[in-house]
Amino acid sequence: MLFNGFAGQLINGTKITIAVSLVAILIGLILGLFGATCELSKIKVINKIVTWITSMLRGVPELLVIFAVYFGGTIFLSKIFGKYTEINAFMAGVIALGTIYGAYATQVFRGAFLIVHKGQLESAKALGLSKSTTFVAILLPQVFRYALPGLSNLCLVTLKDSSLVALIGLQELTFKAQIAANESYKPFTYYVMCAGIYLVLTSIFEIFFKFTDNRKKYGY
Amino acid sequence: MDIKAILHQILEFANGIGITISLMLLGLILGLAIALFLTLVSYSKSKTIQLLVYVYTFIIRGTPLLVQIFIIYYGSGQLDFIRNSFLWSILKHPFGCAVVALAINSSGYCVALFRGMINSIPKGEFEACKALGMSRLQMSFKIIAGRFIRITIPAYSNEVIIILKSTSLASTITLMDLMGVTHELIAETYSTLPYLLIAGVCYLLINLIIIKIFKHIEKSIYIPQ
Numbered sequence: 270m271l272f273n274g275f276a277g278q279l280i281n282g283t284k285i286t287i288a289v290s291l292v293a294i295l296i297g298l299i300l301g302l303f304g305a306t307c308e309l310s311k312i313k314v315i316n317k318i319v320t321w322i323t324s325m326l327r328g329v330p331e332l333l334v335i336f337a338v339y340f341g342g343t344i345f346l347s348k349i350f351g352k353y354t355e356i357n358a359f360m361a362g363v364i365a366l367g368t369i370y371g372a373y374a375t376q377v378f379r380g381a382f383l384i385v386h387k388g389q390l391e392s393a394k395a396l397g398l399s400k401s402t403t404f405v406a407i408l409l410p411q412v413f414r415y416a417l418p419g420l421s422n423l424c425l426v427t428l429k430d431s432s433l434v435a436l437i438g439l440q441e442l443t444f445k446a447q448i449a450a451n452e453s454y455k456p457f458t459y460y461v462m463c464a465g466i467y468l469v470l471t472s473i474f475e476i477f478f479k480f481t482d483n484r485k486k487y488g489y
Numbered sequence: 490m491d492i493k494a495i496l497h498q499i500l501e502f503a504n505g506i507g508i509t510i511s512l513m514l515l516g517l518i519l520g521l522a523i524a525l526f527l528t529l530v531s532y533s534k535s536k537t538i539q540l541l542v543y544v545y546t547f548i549i550r551g552t553p554l555l556v557q558i559f560i561i562y563y564g565s566g567q568l569d570f571i572r573n574s575f576l577w578s579i580l581k582h583p584f585g586c587a588v589v590a591l592a593i594n595s596s597g598y599c600v601a602l603f604r605g606m607i608n609s610i611p612k613g614e615f616e617a618c619k620a621l622g623m624s625r626l627q628m629s630f631k632i633i634a635g636r637f638i639r640i641t642i643p644a645y646s647n648e649v650i651i652i653l654k655s656t657s658l659a660s661t662i663t664l665m666d667l668m669g670v671t672h673e674l675i676a677e678t679y680s681t682l683p684y685l686l687i688a689g690v691c692y693l694l695i696n697l698i699i700i701k702i703f704k705h706i707e708k709s710i711y712i713p714q
Contacts, residue, residue, distance in 0.1 A: 329692050330657035332660075333689055333692065340681035340682065429552070429554070431553075432556055435555070443559075450559075456566070457563075464548075472551065
């Protein structure tokens, strides 16, 4: 067996790492769009609350958010079901990472929304387009193009931060490397292998974003 | 809860904050030194050195800090040449490992930041220095350094906050920083959210102080145009 069977374990961990990152990015994108529209809304209270929440989320260590979601989620679920129920580590990790990504993405989207020229919204109104059509057909395609560089950076950060989910017991890449290191008494070998896999993953992400960056010129 | 227990917990938190801040400052200073050195070196004419610096930043920025900390803390013991060298006196303590990991990690990001900033300085300034007959050293220290510091400090404050947040990972290698203390108190009392909340507020306060300090520095080096 390759590396006493640890190679297979690491591959399994890699799959979970990818899954966690992708789901977290998806949640974060939705939260980010929602947060940006809230921050730009004319209702002062919503605007203030969302700005507060996102700046607090960005000021606190990621690890703390993950623990808060994990322990808080367990308390919440236990209250609902009336007996001790532990939140799934995958769920907790995805929610925590998604929220953090969302907080940063809010800033990126906010900037992108502000770049779109006001005249476009006015002409959409003059053409009689509804608010939802304006948002989907006029704003979103442009906002995504402006936000893409910032978002792709955040995706890489989320991929790397997904290693923190190992600390709440999710069996992803770092967790598997930890097991292999403890079992084999060769921590250096396995942690370096783990780092190498992360390096490959981030490189693949980066190549993908280069591709999308080239693609975004088309379609107008 | 009696007063004695509360006092004990406050003391524990104060200790944790002390370790967090000293980790941050040491990591910051060491990281800055490595980053400045690498930035200077990266402008050398040798292609090999340029490539080496690029590979360094690529590896550091492409891997999670947690894995880097684990490699340094757990992994360094496996290598005989590290155990027999003077490095082992630093790397056998978790505190030394955490500082080294934070410094290396932040230096990777800082080199990228610094290079970007230097490249954004208009070419004309370099040419003007040359036209005046300045040597490379004179140019670097008299003209470019001042320019560089002024444009870099606002962006560098972000890096400081990132390092502060990263120090929380030191708790994974048995260090009793703010996060480690929080964990210990949670394990002692079985109440989780209040302690996480206190820790969060502490981190936010330290953040606020850092931002205030950098605002002050920015103001004091600002040149009205």
